[in-house]
Amino acid sequence: MGVLAVLRSRIKKATIGAMITASHNPEEDNGIKLIDPAGEMLEVTWETHATYLANVEDEDITSAIKSIVTKENVPMDVSASVYVAMDTRGSSRRLSEALQCGVQAAGGLCTDFGLLTTPQLHYMVRCTNSNGLYGVATEEGYFQKLSTAFCKLRQQMGQKGDSAYKLTLKLDGANGVGAQKARQLSPYISDYLSIDICNDGSTGKLNHQCGADFVKVNQRPPDGMSLQCDSRCASFDGDADRIVYFYTDQDGKFHLLDGDKIATLVAGYLQELMTRSGLSLNLGLVQTAYANGSSTEYITKTLKVPVACAATGVKHLHHRALEFDIGVYFEANGHGTVSNKYICHVLHLPGKMPCLLSYFISLYMLNLMMSYYFLQTVGDAISDMLLVEVILATYGWEASNWDSAYTDLPNRQLKVKVEDRTVITTADAERTAVTPKGLQQAVDNLVAKYNHGRSFVRPSGTEDVVRVYAEADTQVNADKLADEVGLAVYSMAGGIGDPPNAS
Numbered sequence: 001m002g003v004l005a006v007l008r009s010r011i012k013k014a015t016i017g018a019m020i021t022a023s024h025n026p027e028e029d030n031g032i033k034l035i036d037p038a039g040e041m042l043e044v045t046w047e048t049h050a051t052y053l054a055n056v057e058d059e060d061i062t063s064a065i066k067s068i069v070t071k072e073n074v075p076m077d078v079s080a081s082v083y084v085a086m087d088t089r090g091s092s093r094r095l096s097e098a099l100q101c102g103v104q105a106a107g108g109l110c111t112d113f114g115l116l117t118t119p120q121l122h123y124m125v126r127c128t129n130s131n132g133l134y135g136v137a138t139e140e141g142y143f144q145k146l147s148t149a150f151c152k153l154r155q156q157m158g159q160k161g162d163s164a165y166k167l168t169l170k171l172d173g174a175n176g177v178g179a180q181k182a183r184q185l186s187p188y189i190s191d192y193l194s195i196d197i198c199n200d201g202s203t204g205k206l207n208h209q210c211g212a213d214f215v216k217v218n219q220r221p222p223d224g225m226s227l228q229c230d231s232r233c234a235s236f237d238g239d240a241d242r243i244v245y246f247y248t249d250q251d252g253k254f255h256l257l258d259g260d261k262i263a264t265l266v267a268g269y270l271q272e273l274m275t276r277s278g279l280s281l282n283l284g285l286v287q288t289a290y291a292n293g294s295s296t297e298y299i300t301k302t303l304k305v306p307v308a309c310a311a312t313g314v315k316h317l318h319h320r321a322l323e324f325d326i327g328v329y330f331e332a333n334g335h336g337t338v339s340n341k342y343i344c345h346v347l348h349l350p351g352k353m354p355c356l357l358s359y360f361i362s363l364y365m366l367n368l369m370m371s372y373y374f375l376q377t378v379g380d381a382i383s384d385m386l387l388v389e390v391i392l393a394t395y396g397w398e399a400s401n402w403d404s405a406y407t408d409l410p411n412r413q414l415k416v417k418v419e420d421r422t423v424i425t426t427a428d429a430e431r432t433a434v435t436p437k438g439l440q441q442a443v444d445n446l447v448a449k450y451n452h453g454r455s456f457v458r459p460s461g462t463e464d465v466v467r468v469y470a471e472a473d474t475q476v477n478a479d480k481l482a483d484e485v486g487l488a489v490y491s492m493a494g495g496i497g498d499p500p501n502a503s
């Protein structure tokens with residue numbers, strides 16, 4: 001569906017958001033992510049009229065818009081307000097202007113916020129539609145809201161005397177807008193955290209050899225960052241809706257703390273707060289099939305928190321998470337947050353009243369977390385970073401302490417090009433291939449050869465490829481399994497070009 005048609009059908013009289021940003025491929029042009037009036041992700045429109053508009057000459061834009069308005073039957077009398085923002089990619093400005101022309105041609109009003117992170121634009125939309133209850137719809141409002149909660153929590157929680165936690169975080173800004181915003185945030189939180197920013201966009205290219213996706217997929221540090229052993233590092237992605245942490249140990253070995261590790265840290269901490277405050281809320285964790293098998297085992301066996309699996313894409317996780325009172329949801333790539341119905345429960349007294357002081361302190365902290373961090377309607381690298389920092393400081397942990405909760409199974413992702421990726425259909429939250437016939441059986445037979453083997457295949461929703469995921473007891477085996485499954489996809493689902501090879 002075209003951008004204007006989505007606008008027509010969804011926005012009516014409320015404000016929505018249109019964020020000009022793209023996938024993680026540094027070579028790609030931007031597309032548009034639409035944000036619904038509640039501030040949630042509405043639709044990612046990579047191949048839409050807007051993309052088309054990015055390619056037409058300036059003088060043609062107005063006539064192009066008019067033809068789209070006619071083709072999509074867009075009523076010109078709809079009163080619509082659209083907040084527009086963009087990331088730092090070269091194609092952003094032109095696409096933003098084209099989009100604004102389009103909305104105006106459709107009778108809507110545009111407010112141009114210029115450079116923002118995607119979650120900041122979600123925040124602006126949500127604030128406006130909640131008449132300010134959620135916060136003030138300005139950048140200052142956003143920074144105040146997050147930093148006030150962060151500083152109060154850090155004050156309240158203090159820090160253990162024998163703490164290993166260091167007050168400096170090294171941040172890879174992916175050469176994107178997140179680097180600029182982290183710099184703006186710094187003075188608000190400097191009493192408790194110093195952010196040492198690299199890949200800030202002053203020289204490098206957006207997401208090129210850096211950023212959360214690069215670090216996660218390649219399982220190595222970004223270029224442009226000087227690493228000291230055991231120093232706590234994090235990477236944002238280009239529009240700052242994802243974050244992963246990492247460090248290198250004394251032996252120079254790289255350790256990734258991805259979305260699964262963030263989710264387990266947060267869920268474990270919330271569970272403690274709930275126990276201390278005596279609140280009996282239904283806490284759950286939502287992952288996708290990409291979650292490492294070790295994380296799922298740790299959550300069920302050690303944390304004893306219920307786990308659900310949703311289809312890839314944060315909006316699927318978000319909706320599944322709403323089935324819990326408090327739903328922690330993260331994709332392994334570091335995109336996620338916490339949804340809650342907590343506010344409804346604040347006034348409920350716990351069944352069994354624990355120590356009154358501990359009850360009120362825990363309640364106060366939960367409340368701060370819930371109302372200041374987690375009402376984010378989409379993953380936000382900045383608020384997730386602050387949350388992780390609060391928890392690590394409270395436990396007195398450095399990244400290695402956090403990492404020791406469980407060890408990831410070695411894993412590998414690869415892409416297979418096929419004639420038509422829609423020949424692969426899946427079920428069971430994408431963990432089983434239903435078609436082509438026989439493919440799942442072939443995958444099962446390959447998986448059975450490996451210790452701790454697991455693999456699945458699914459068509460990407462954002463790229464014209466089939467994605468293969470494999471994990472096993474060693475990296476060599478995970479690579480081999482990924483290759484073998486990739487070859488099965490290649491031969492049974494119409495592979496084109498070179499056959500896959502993970503190594």
Ligand SMILES: CC(=O)N[C@H]1[C@@H](OP(=O)(O)O)O[C@H](CO)[C@@H](O)[C@@H]1O
Binds near residue numbers: 461
């Ligand atoms: C394996 C993987 O990382 N998939 C990503 C990617 O989706 P695909 O449908 O796999 O192309 O882009 C999505 C949008 O950014 C993100 O939500 C998702 O996690």
